[in-house]
Amino acid sequence: MHIAVLAGDGIGQEIMVEAVRVLEALDLPGLRLDHADVGGVAYRKHGHPLPPETLDLAKTADAVLFGAVGDPELDGLRRELRVESAILGLRKELQLFANLRPANAFAGLENLSGLKPEIASAIDLLIVRELTGDVYFGEKGQRQTEDGLRQGYDVMAYDESEIARIAHVAFKAAQGRKGKLCSVDKANVLQTSVLWRAVVEEVAAEYPDVELSHMYVDNAAMQLVRNPGQFDVIVTGNLFGDILSDQASMCVGSIGLLASASLGEGTKGQYEPIHGSAPDIAGQGIANPMAMILSAAMMLRHSFADETNAQRIEKAVSTVLADGVLGHDLGGSASTSAIGDAVVAAVQK
Numbered sequence: 552m553h554i555a556v557l558a559g560d561g562i563g564q565e566i567m568v569e570a571v572r573v574l575e576a577l578d579l580p581g582l583r584l585d586h587a588d589v590g591g592v593a594y595r596k597h598g599h600p601l602p603p604e605t606l607d608l609a610k611t612a613d614a615v616l617f618g619a620v621g622d623p624e625l626d627g628l629r630r631e632l633r634v635e636s637a638i639l640g641l642r643k644e645l646q647l648f649a650n651l652r653p654a655n656a657f658a659g660l661e662n663l664s665g666l667k668p669e670i671a672s673a674i675d676l677l678i679v680r681e682l683t684g685d686v687y688f689g690e691k692g693q694r695q696t697e698d699g700l701r702q703g704y705d706v707m708a709y710d711e712s713e714i715a716r717i718a719h720v721a722f723k724a725a726q727g728r729k730g731k732l733c734s735v736d737k738a739n740v741l742q743t744s745v746l747w748r749a750v751v752e753e754v755a756a757e758y759p760d761v762e763l764s765h766m767y768v769d770n771a772a773m774q775l776v777r778n779p780g781q782f783d784v785i786v787t788g789n790l791f792g793d794i795l796s797d798q799a800s801m802c803v804g805s806i807g808l809l810a811s812a813s814l815g816e817g818t819k820g821q822y823e824p825i826h827g828s829a830p831d832i833a834g835q836g837i838a839n840p841m842a843m844i845l846s847a848a849m850m851l852r853h854s855f856a857d858e859t860n861a862q863r864i865e866k867a868v869s870t871v872l873a874d875g876v877l878g879h880d881l882g883g884s885a886s887t888s889a890i891g892d893a894v895v896a897a898v899q900k
């Protein structure tokens with residue numbers, strides 16, 4: 552069980568400490584954790600946000616546990632060196648095209664999300680976000696128009712094989728859940744989405760047991776707040792999935808609660824919270840480590856087929872939240888390490 556531990560920047564460092572403590576508390580046989588620099592930390596030490604030794608470790612390890620990258624002091628770096636390029640680079644290099652972002656209600660948090668409690672408590676959905684295409688990876692740049700105006704561009708493009716492979720992941724996920732898949736696009740305006748919808752329909756023929764629907768992304772954003780309980784699995788592109796998952800996190804209660812798994816064809820995966828480095832709270836010891844801890848649970852499930860320990864972590868997190876050990880993001884006063892302590896104690900019970 553060889554894990555590359557890439558804590559990254561800002562609160563990434565703080566929450567990773569807690570996730571590692573939880574993993575160590577499980578007494579996993581053969582657990583080997585190798586740490587490496589990524590993001591702004593890596594740029595400052597090695598001159599690149601994704602140094603070759605970090606990439607090598609990520610490639611040779613069985614799985615990657617990733618904190619977050621992002622350092623406002625380095626925002627002016629040229630595109631290839633922007634610290635966020637490290638995460639995009641890892642996803643591309645490791646061919647992790649499927650990002651699973653589950654969002655489910657936690658007992659005790661029903662009153663904290665801003666939604667009516669009966670609406671919030673019905674949340675049990677999975678966003679399947681395509682991760683290696685779309686505007687993040689299309690041709691991009693800045694140029695001058697014929698009128699001499701500066702113009703920025705990012706090409707949105709998906710080919711049919713990219714759409715089909717993420718659709719298969721989503722249909723299979725729906726088969727293992729409530730059998731409902733909603734494909735989210737903007738097919739009333741975007742040609743990329745017209746193709747997306749057509750290919751998802753073609754793939755649907757192989758999954759007659761899954762009920763497929765389509766929804767425009769603007770409506771989906773609204774429906775996530777109006778009635779999130781209507782969704783089982785959502786499949787969508789990179790940009791829409793990025794935005795909708797941050798939104799879904801607040802329907803549950805906080806962005807500090809949502810984990811994710813980035814997967815490819817094999818068992819290798821990268822596991823990370825959906826949030827970023829949160830520079831506004833970094834260094835204060837108040838970041839919520841639950842998303843990072845739950846990402847470690849997803850790692851045990853997907854990369855090591857260790858459902859027992861994945862559930863041990865997930866149950867511990869639920870218990871700690873239900874007991875009212877809440878971070879500042881949820882209106883409580885528990886510090887990052889106090890939340891970590893509580894989860895460690897709960898997994899050992």
Ligand SMILES: NC(=O)C1=CN([C@@H]2O[C@H](COP(=O)(O)OP(=O)(O)OC[C@H]3O[C@@H](n4cnc5c(N)ncnc54)[C@H](O)[C@@H]3O)[C@@H](O)[C@H]2O)C=CC1
Binds near residue numbers: 622831
């Ligand atoms: N996967 C990654 O590495 C990601 C990196 N980023 C980068 O992170 C930096 C900050 O980006 P933002 O847009 O501010 O997004 P962010 O997700 O870092 O923070 C958004 C807001 O949520 C709060 N927040 C986030 N995680 C939290 C946690 N665990 N506990 C409590 N509060 C939490 C922050 O304090 C902030 O107010 C940027 O450089 C951005 O590019 C953003 C998203 C993902």
Ligand SMILES: CC(C)CC(=O)C(=O)O
Binds near residue numbers: 638687793826
């Ligand atoms: C650098 C961004 C693409 C990361 C992000 O916001 C995400 O993956 O959710």
Ligand SMILES: [Mg+2]
Binds near residue numbers: 794797825826
């Ligand atoms: Mg995001």
